Amino acid sequence: MKVAVKSRFTFPGGTHPPQSKGLTAESKTQPGPAVKQVAIMLSQHIGAVCRPLVDKKEQVQAGQKIADCDAFVSAPVHSPVNGKVKEIALRSHAVLGRSLAVIIDADPENNPPKQPGCTKFTDDFDANNYSAEQICDAVRQAGIVGMGGAGFPTRVKIEPNPRLPKETLIINGCECEPYITSDYRIMLEWTNQIIAGIKLAVKASGCSKVFFGIEDNKPEAIEVMNAALKTHANGDDIKIVPVKTKYPQGGERQLIKAILKKDVPTGGIPPMIGVLALNVATVAAIAEAVVYGSPLTHRVVTVTGEAIANPGNYYVPIGTSVEELIEFCGGVTEKSAKVVVGGPMMGIAIADLTTPITKTTGAITVLTSKQIGRAKFARRQTPCIRCGRCIEVCPEHLNPTKIAHAVKNNALDLAESYYISACIECGCCSYVCPANIEVTGYIKVGKITLARQKKKIPE
């Protein structure tokens, strides 16, 4: 079944970190742990934070909306379990530091683990049974956000906007981060559901062309998707595009560049060039939400890394703590050095293992000191020798070392003159730096400091 695919569709720059996907690529998606307690973050997306709709000690049902917000750019959150609200308290958040969460004690008798995937979708699915408004409304009610990592509310993206009409839908099945295989597994296992989701997204957004980008290191996924599309009515409207395996090929801007050869304007968004980009997990969630009205309460998470006893892909209730998930996977085997929410290139290292899974968590990676590398583990940085490797790999054609050193010397105006805001924080520059300088880290600090100066975010 293995077919070698080689693609030349790509973007300039980028790196080739070791894939390390073999740990979990062959492991079928399994139901996650029967959780005792979940912590549902009130902010799992870009946009306004939700306000809780439930009170302490209130009984909640699985799928019940527990927090919402009237703002346009926002998404409600739902309870994944039947149980009782314990409290509404601060929990550590992988991205935001600390944030409010609804803590729910799950009812131990009444919570069978949810089975992954919907076998209910077939190849005769017809999106014309639903109106565009219906789809947008269902997506909003289900609280769907971009599940690739950014977490932008999907309703806002797919809704037609007369000022920025969308023509092309790009489905992102690249999964360029090392270790992560959650998108790969759902492409293999939920094929029909993904295609149904794509049809719904096309219907809602009014796009006329669909390209489905998959990295050429996943020939099975390309094969399975192509075979499924053949049996679908109008299946050939969706074009599978194998793209070159290179990090960060799965970046929205990089994928658009690879497939359409178009650049999204700096500081702009894809609709400015008529493109809508959605992740495969997101379209799968759209299908489930529109057809079955089920809210986004579970997602596939890859628990991986050489330090995990049983790495695999699990269908986990959102709100499960990282600790519980790691223990469910047999705990750690070797001396682990870092627990990362996400993959090793862009993920966030956490110290507090009670951090819950959110809608945007695609993986938990537990790394050993050996994998981190000696210099990086020792946090040993040497002077920049201006070798220019960071410039060579930068997918956004920036000058990372200049920006990083401007930030280091507190010259933020200089950093801005080198277009610090155009950085997508992919981490390629830090990855290749022979001096082990945390280039991306400096740039992130610079961006946050600038945003604070401009009062965009509080101190």
Added chain:
Amino acid sequence: MLRDLRVSCAPHISEPLSTRSVMIDVIIALVPAMAAAGYYFRIYALILIPTCVISAVATEWLCNLIRKKPNPLESLGDFSAVVTGIILALSLPPSLPVWAAVIGSVFSIAIGKMVFGGLGANIFNPAMAGRTFLTACFGILMTSWTVPATIDSNMPQISANLPHARTQATPLAWSKQAIKTETGAKIANEQIQATFTGEVGGCLGETSALALLLGGLYLLIRRTINPHIPLAVLISALVFATIGYVVNPEAYIQPISHLSSGAMLLCAFFIATDPVTAPLTTKGMWIFGIGVGTITMLIRIVGEYPEGVMYAVLLMNAVTPLIDRFCKLVPTGGKPNV
């Protein structure tokens, strides 16, 4: 259950590269040139290369002591002083006395590198700074070229004879002579083949074009350097030399011999490509390389000296910050309209 977790910025993995591994690559690439030096200049190479390396490393250690670094040995681990020492040694006349080589190495590291703040902060190529200092101080010593041990000298001599060292003119000295006296570039042209193997007079490591090309190729394959600067230097020099040759083939030597003789290849692959003192962007690298190639040829053909590589490199080093300033990168998505 999990203790001692580390927290830091993404990415959490990195390529197994370090400044030391980059420098070791350069040292490996210099092995053919050092071997050629050893073959042609025997005992001179055996003395000069270790002298320069040891005094360069010792100077860096002393500077670290003076700067009160918590661990004065730490910065020696990146081997950049070793590279500077080797390149300086390879660019010196073989018969240079040991004390002069020591002075050159000390100047290279102390004034060329450490006063600016150490590796990564220096403006000028340290090895070239040291060599320029020696040229300014000991002009005659720096222009006495020993005959390679493999040939019995029957070539005419133009420079002052030093005791115990038989010397001869370099191909470029012949070329200069030809330009000045318009006596024809015959002798220099006859030496083309010898400049490839290295069987001519010249600096310790510059005579064998073959060894330098081999090292340069290794650096390119290992991607330690990218091809922009070597290409820019060699192409611009070739173009300049060709113009001269077309104008007057009697007075000017064959263009290819300008590339193979003198320090041109050493410069193109090892000196001009020093990342610290060269521009960062591709466009900048081309401007820098063309500048180095053109100034070198200007000095060789129009100027007073037979060889101009070190001045060309230092002059272009001086304008590197300016080049970097003018060659700003524009993001993929164009300039943001703020």
